[in-house]
Amino acid sequence: MTRHLPALIIVIPLLSALVTSGSGWFNQKAPFRIAVSALLLSLLCAVLMLIQVVTTGIAMEYRMAGWAGPMGIVYVIDHLSAIVLVVITSVSCLNLVAQRKNIHAEFKDKQGAFNALYVLFTAGLIGMTATGDAFNLYVLLEIVSLSGYALIGLGNTRAPLATLNYLFLGTIGATFYLLGVGYLYIATGTLNMAELTTMIPKLMDSGVILFAFIICVTGLFVKMALFPVHGWLPDAYSQATPAAAGLIAPLTTKVTVYILIRICMTVFTPEYTFDHLDISGFIVLVAVVTIVFGSLSALAQKNVKKMLTYIIIAEVGYMVGGFFLGNRLGISGAILHIINDAAMTLALFLAAGIFIWKTGGESRSDLKGLFAKMPFTMAGFVLAALSVVGVPPTCGFFSKWYLISGGVQAGNYLFVAALIFSSLVNAVLFFRLFEIAYFEPFGEDEDHAHGHGNSHGSHHHVGALAIKEAPLDMLVPFLAACMALIVLGLYSGTIITNIIQFAIPTGVI
Amino acid sequence: MESIFSLVLAKANYAAYIILMMIGLYAMIAKNNLIKKIVGMSIFQTAVILFYVSIGCKKGATIPILRHHGHPEPVGHAAENAGAHAMDAAHGAEKVVAHAVDAAHNAVHVADYINPLPHVLMLTAIVVGVATLGVALALAIRVYNTYGTLEEDEINQQLRSG
Numbered sequence: 001m002t003r004h005l006p007a008l009i010i011v012i013p014l015l016s017a018l019v020t021s022g023s024g025w026f027n028q029k030a031p032f033r034i035a036v037s038a039l040l041l042s043l044l045c046a047v048l049m050l051i052q053v054v055t056t057g058i059a060m061e062y063r064m065a066g067w068a069g070p071m072g073i074v075y076v077i078d079h080l081s082a083i084v085l086v087v088i089t090s091v092s093c094l095n096l097v098a099q100r101k102n103i104h105a106e107f108k109d110k111q112g113a114f115n116a117l118y119v120l121f122t123a124g125l126i127g128m129t130a131t132g133d134a135f136n137l138y139v140l141l142e143i144v145s146l147s148g149y150a151l152i153g154l155g156n157t158r159a160p161l162a163t164l165n166y167l168f169l170g171t172i173g174a175t176f177y178l179l180g181v182g183y184l185y186i187a188t189g190t191l192n193m194a195e196l197t198t199m200i201p202k203l204m205d206s207g208v209i210l211f212a213f214i215i216c217v218t219g220l221f222v223k224m225a226l227f228p229v230h231g232w233l234p235d236a237y238s239q240a241t242p243a244a245a246g247l248i249a250p251l252t253t254k255v256t257v258y259i260l261i262r263i264c265m266t267v268f269t270p271e272y273t274f275d276h277l278d279i280s281g282f283i284v285l286v287a288v289v290t291i292v293f294g295s296l297s298a299l300a301q302k303n304v305k306k307m308l309t310y311i312i313i314a315e316v317g318y319m320v321g322g323f324f325l326g327n328r329l330g331i332s333g334a335i336l337h338i339i340n341d342a343a344m345t346l347a348l349f350l351a352a353g354i355f356i357w358k359t360g361g362e363s364r365s366d367l368k369g370l371f372a373k374m375p376f377t378m379a380g381f382v383l384a385a386l387s388v389v390g391v392p393p394t395c396g397f398f399s400k401w402y403l404i405s406g407g408v409q410a411g412n413y414l415f416v417a418a419l420i421f422s423s424l425v426n427a428v429l430f431f432r433l434f435e436i437a438y439f440e441p442f443g444e445d446e447d448h449a450h451g452h453g454n455s456h457g458s459h460h461h462v463g464a465l466a467i468k469e470a471p472l473d474m475l476v477p478f479l480a481a482c483m484a485l486i487v488l489g490l491y492s493g494t495i496i497t498n499i500i501q502f503a504i505p506t507g508v509i
Numbered sequence: 510m511e512s513i514f515s516l517v518l519a520k521a522n523y524a525a526y527i528i529l530m531m532i533g534l535y536a537m538i539a540k541n542n543l544i545k546k547i548v549g550m551s552i553f554q555t556a557v558i559l560f561y562v563s564i565g566c567k568k569g570a571t572i573p574i575l576r577h578h579g580h581p582e583p584v585g586h587a588a589e590n591a592g593a594h595a596m597d598a599a600h601g602a603e604k605v606v607a608h609a610v611d612a613a614h615n616a617v618h619v620a621d622y623i624n625p626l627p628h629v630l631m632l633t634a635i636v637v638g639v640a641t642l643g644v645a646l647a648l649a650i651r652v653y654n655t656y657g658t659l660e661e662d663e664i665n666q667q668l669r670s671g
Contacts, residue, residue: 135630142637149644153651160651161664167645168537171550178634179557185627186564 002052006062006075006130009045009085013038013123017116024112031115032103036096038119042126043089050082054498061132070192076132080335080503083495084129084258087342091250092122098350098477099243102357106241107154114154118247121147125255134181134191134267137259138174141223145170148252151244152236162235169222169232176219183212184267196267204276213268213277217260224256224316227290234297234309238362242353245305250345253312254338257319261335264323270508274326281412287321288418290314295425303362304355307429308348311388314422315341321415322403328508330406335500337399340387340488344396347384347481351377354470354478367437374469378437380482385430387485390423395488402496522563529556543652543659547645554638558631565627573622 016038023030049060059078067073077085096103096118107114124144131137149170153163185191187208188199203209225233237249264273274280294314301307319341322334352362354377359366371378387394400419407416469475488495517524529552536549649659656664 135633139633139637142641146637146640146644149648153644153648157655158668160648160655164543164645164648164652167641167648168546168550171554171641172534172537175554175557179560182557182561182564182627191626 002048004062005045005049005052006060006077007064009042009049009089010075010123010127010130012041012045013119013126017120017123020119021112021116024110024115028111031112032096032100035115035119036093039089039093039096039122042122043086043093046082046085046089046126049077050086050499053077053079053082057502070190070195073136074132074192074194075130076194077130078503079499080258080261081129083335083339083499083503084255085126087339088122088125088129088251088255091342091346092118092125092247094477094481095243095246095250095346095350098474098481099246099353100473101471102241102243102353106243110154114151114243117147117150118243121151121247125251128255128259132193134184134193134196136191138178138181141174141177141259144252144255145174145223148248151248152240154244155240159236159239162232162239166232166236169229173219173222173229176215176222178219180212180214180216180219183208183215187212193262193267197269200267200269200272204272209268209272210277213272216263220256220260220263221320224253224260224320225313226316226320227286227293227313230290230294230313230316233313234306237309237312238303238305242349242356246346246349246353249309249312249349250342253316254319254342254345257316257323257334258338260320261323261331265331265505270326270505274324274508280324280326283324284321284412284415287317287324288414290317291321291418291422295422298429299425302364304364304367304433305352305362307364308345308352311348311426311429312345315345318400318403318419318422321418322406325406325410325412325415326508327406327409328504329402329409331504331508332496332500333399333402333404333406335503336402336492336496339495340395340399340485340492343481343484343488344384344387347380347478347485348388350474350478350481351381351384354474357474358470364433364436367433368440370437371434376475376479377470380479382434383482383485385426385433387489389426389430393489394485395492396485398489398492522559526556526560526563529553529559541661543649543661547642547649550645551638551642554634554641558634558638561627561631561634565624567620567623570621570623573625575617 016034020031020034020038023034053060059076062075062077063069064073064075096115103111103114121144124140124147127140128137128144131140145167149163149167152166153160155163181191184196187203187206188196190196190199200209222229233253237245240248264270291314294310294312294317298307298310298314301310315337319334319337322330322337325331354374355367355370356362358374359370383394387396390396390400392398400423404416404419407413407419470478533549533551533553533556537546537553540546540549652664653659656667658664
């Protein structure tokens with residue numbers, strides 16, 4: 001049974017996505033139930049595989065349809081992919097449970113379609129993480145992208161245009177990656193990542209390999225919204241419905257960073273990426289610009305969701321910069337930040353989803369007086385915000401600590417300065433929100449409305465009274481995500497020594 | 510100059526795919542009409558398909574289906590197949606010998622066949638391209654229903670004014 005886990009974790013959601021879309025015709029509640037149970041089963045598979053990989057210390061390899069090695073497609077679960085799989089499945093599961101009411105309200109008769117896309121998106125991410133074949137990765141990347149376009153396009157009236165722009169850039173990114181894989185194939189004659197690793201050292205001086213590297217990495221940069229090619233992300237993510245944003249925002253960029261790490265470390269060896277090519281410094285510089293730009297743009301936003309999307313861009317800068325520092329501390333920080341940032345972004349977007357559900361507005365001023373009305377939600381939101389700022393003992397502090405230590409060790413003080421600057425900006429951002437939510441009384445224009453007339457006044461009044469704590473089935477998953485921030489923080493040492501340490505090749509110091 | 514020219518000519522397939530790719534990229538970035546952008550995207554993807562197909566090709570080679578598969582004479586296949594059940598057991602040993610002889614006779618020369626893998630990969634890429642095109646067109650319809658136009662500048666004007 002455990003032997004087949006790497007296949008089951010993707011086959012279960014893939015097949016249930018098919019069933020889900022049809023089940024909506026027969027029963028309104030069936031799609032949600034099927035989707036949640038499929039994702040729970042995947043989560044179970046992921047946890048079992050993580051336990052097996054950590055206890056045995058050996059990567060699991062699964063040969064699809066029994067075809068071995070370079071001829072067939074293999075799925076490889078090592079320390080890195082096992083932990084990322086757990087992150088993907090748990091985030092996807094928590095978000096779906098938390099957004100049940102949202103999905104029901106927004107997609108009344110289309111719940112089957114939405115849940116099917118949701119599960120398909122998750123299946124694609126799982127496949128991207130688990131696959132050991134460079135071309136299979138492209139196919140799964142496109143599955144993720146296509147279901148992601150559909151999920152975002154289901155948002156408000158502005159969503160289709162934003163999605164179309166995302167689709168153009170996403171296609172450019174994925175096609176660049178495909179082209180890079182083509183050049184890799186020309187040079188090596190294989191698409192299997194494990195075999196590529198053994199062949200790259202002999203071809204270090206090849207121009208074809210250099211071109212393949214540049215074009216692959218550029219494609220991934222477009223997909224993860226690094227600075228000059230970030231334009232699609234804020235529009236697309238902020239127009240999506242809360243249910244879709246809560247899935248896509250925490251996972252897409254993070255998994256793409258994982259793919260970058262996988263491509264640079266497993267396919268092109270660290271010796272090639274860091275020592276042979278003299279580009280690490282330049283990419284760290286781009287990451288620094290991304291961090292500063294993302295933070296400053298977030299500062300300029302009045303819309304809470306849009307502000308969060310710019311924070312995502314800054315966080316992409318953290319991870320890419322930390323990875324390209326090229327030392328053990330920096331890479332550990334980048335990998336730890338993939339896990340932590342997925343949890344933080346999930347918590348923030350769930351909080352935003354609750355605010356929108358309760359107040360109906362997305363603007364900063366819609367948060368007025370919410371501390372008094374929704375104490376538990378706001379407590380969770382404060383926790384998530386402190387984690388983004390990087391206050392111990394939340395998990396955000398620990399990954400930032402590793403990233404900063406990595407920057408100091410590499411002597412890259414610009415990166416360190418950018419991280420500290422971004423933390424300060426985040427503190428300003430969130431404390432500004434807290435100020436509005438804590439000090440400004442709820443419904444400031446209430447008296448104003450009273451003066452106007454009874455009908456208006458009573459309407460406002462009802463609105464003001466109706467806002468109480470969020471419903472339990474939204475609140476519980478949200479608070480679980482917030483608790484995860486502390487748990488991840490407290491156990492970050494364990495995660496580093498038991499998992500991440502083995503994910504980095506021994507050659508990296 | 511001449512050497513560059515001959516270099517390009519010798520690798521005309523690569524030049525063609527890069528030109529096509531740039532046409533597509535130009536259309537995606539510079540065109541104002543969303544449908545033209547979508548057409549550009551399709552050209553962009555097709556360029557990579559051309560690249561892959563051309564790397565699998567070889568002059569004078571054929572498709573990778575083995576012409577000899579253990580039978581010295583291709584005649585009488587049907588009859589042989591009909592009686593295969595009866596004959597198989599009896600001729601099992603004989604066949605092994607025949608195979609061995611055959612293998613020496615008709616050893617597969619890799620150089621005679623093209624590499625099928627890039628072509629097979631492109632079947633998947635074509636499907637992906639069609640799916641992307643479909644999603645893009647569906648989104649374009651929704652954009653048109655919302656704004657009543659597919660020209661980007663007109664849409665931006667509407668967004669700014671309202």
